[in-house]
Amino acid sequence: MPKVTDAHRAARRDQILAAAARCVAREGFHKTTMAAVIAEAGLSAGAVYGYFKSKNEIIKAIADRALGQAAHHLHDLVEREEPVHPADAVEVFLRQVTAPVVEGGVELPRIAVQAWAEAVRDPEVHALAREKMLALRDALESVVLRCRRDGTLPADLDPAQAAQVLFGLLPGFVLQRLILGDVTPESYVQGVRALLR
Amino acid sequence: MPKVTDAHRAARRDQILAAAARCVAREGFHKTTMAAVIAEAGLSAGAVYGYFKSKNEIIKAIADRALGQAAHHLHDLVEREEPVHPADAVEVFLRQVTAPVVEGGVELPRIAVQAWAEAVRDPEVHALAREKMLALRDALESVVLRCRRDGTLPADLDPAQAAQVLFGLLPGFVLQRLILGDVTPESYVQGVRALLR
Amino acid sequence: MPKVTDAHRAARRDQILAAAARCVAREGFHKTTMAAVIAEAGLSAGAVYGYFKSKNEIIKAIADRALGQAAHHLHDLVEREEPVHPADAVEVFLRQVTAPVVEGGVELPRIAVQAWAEAVRDPEVHALAREKMLALRDALESVVLRCRRDGTLPADLDPAQAAQVLFGLLPGFVLQRLILGDVTPESYVQGVRALLR
């Protein structure tokens, strides 16, 4: 019965990653101990090491999820037939990212910030972050291209530069939300709409 | 060699912080060991602990510097008589932050990213980050207010929201620069100018 | 080797305490290093810290044992029906305390002296020593009371004062034995009998 076993394995992995994500949101990657993850998951050390071969592997899996979630939801927009204004794309992202509770009980942005820090120093997380960020920025570039084609944006706008800037708005929102606590998707999108040409 | 001057003490503190900053840029706060800092500074353990009473105190000092530098240089702009366009303010920041080598041989943005991650979980670093980020955002709000007064920006623009967005552009630049490596102050500012109303 | 029995856990704790006691008898509380205890116990650092959460906890446990043993054996005397002369009570204590080898291969008095020194400066050990010393002195007071009732001791003798003095004889024996080395339970008890009314 390999299918049942595989499903079981996947469920266990999720259980462990969700537990680890809660720890990481609380303590960051490096202050999170395997003992804490093990306790949070309600499993034994041996069990956890049966599903992940090291703490590092868990960290990478968590970073992957936290960084990938955002890009994932922007794809829907890109797939649509009708054009979407860049500010709407930004809004989709912001709403996604502030959804009350996601992914095992933690807001992902908190983990994303840890992942950024790790990406700066660990080549493997760097590669992973790079891939996810490029995917997200490419999605934004598609949006820009379409708007340019239908005249919503001027023809002389460099789509790559515009995508840099649009993408660049997102980490700043996350950071202000987590550290200053006074930004909402509404206030931020209003500001964006007011400033964008 | 007793009775050292205050200048000497300050120089030694700088020497230690610069060494620690290099380590942190390489390894992050938590993977940086005191042994590494000590070796990098070319001092002994006891000497370092004569200037800072714990690793934590060193981390706070570094985070403080890395987060504070940017706000510091934006003040010049705010002090000026003539109005400055928001995009110019952003440009000043970007150039500052990409200055080839600063502060003991490390680019500060690399440390700022570590500081963000730490601010999310350590209340003291949080307070520190909050203070510095508010100062920077306030400076941007001043710029917006002046532009609104002289008509460069429309009167119905909410200055607080605009400042959120302008400030929000900055972390995204830093992150794209460190992780994707394909943004320059020039490309980013061009994008900003093209999109801003 | 998981799921160890409680008996096994208790045995391990004893093994560690016995090893630590040997170290303390040799070096005192503060010159005893955890490395020495660990080596003496034949375990690893992690194993020892699995049973005791700090060196301090080990010290307290050892002090507790060393100070408590004596009082424990005097209780037998107090429980007896027939009256016991104070000198006999003192003799029981002295024999107990000079029993060739006890408690993991160390004579407890050697540790008791360390515990006295610690009790003078550490509030927790102080509380512990206080409790054990009071129990022992109370036992001696019971002995005095019974002797007074049956006429072995005069009716005008203050039992509290007598207990202070009888208790007071004990540390002096221990100290002379450890430092001068020329007292035996026999010589000391003979002296006590000769001097007591």
Next chain:
Amino acid sequence: MPKVTDAHRAARRDQILAAAARCVAREGFHKTTMAAVIAEAGLSAGAVYGYFKSKNEIIKAIADRALGQAAHHLHDLVEREEPVHPADAVEVFLRQVTAPVVEGGVELPRIAVQAWAEAVRDPEVHALAREKMLALRDALESVVLRCRRDGTLPADLDPAQAAQVLFGLLPGFVLQRLILGDVTPESYVQGVRALLR
């Protein structure tokens, strides 16, 4: 002017020992740091090391003083012409030892307890303690001998054994005073007189 210099040297040594004694009374020998002694003495590290060549030498000097003081004052009694009852000798000791403040602001018994603990493990302090304790016990034996000669004590009393017991009363008083806090010279001496033949 060597005489002035010598007096100055002696005064400085006293200043250092008094400071160290205060530290030791507070923290014990091993928790007392040279930094604490140096600060308490109001001198510099170099200065202190000009008068004592190591912490160990200071410890021994302090132990020596604390253990010697008692024997010193019992000598007066022994020198007298007229016989002294043993209980009086004990009383002299107790009063001495509870004199409100002695020797640089510390009660010596507190230090004596530390010295006992050290004597059990350090051969040099052991030798020192042995010498002082023997001197004190010998003084008590002289008292016993004289009392035996003039009939105050019975002729068949073994003076050595009696001295062991009389000496043995003293540490017990010190310990009860420091740890239980409910003995006074008066109560203790009354008990001794009531019990002694």
Next chain:
DNA sequence: TATGAATGAGCATTCATTCAT
């Protein structure tokens, strides 16, 4: 297969002592 006790290298920090000034 699952358990969790055991491992031991690694870490931050202390402190007696020295010696250049």
Next chain:
DNA sequence: GATGAATGAATGCTCATTCAT
């Protein structure tokens, strides 16, 4: 002589990982 900054070995403790049961 006096100073106190500097030294660096040593300490108590942690934690990712293993493996006997």
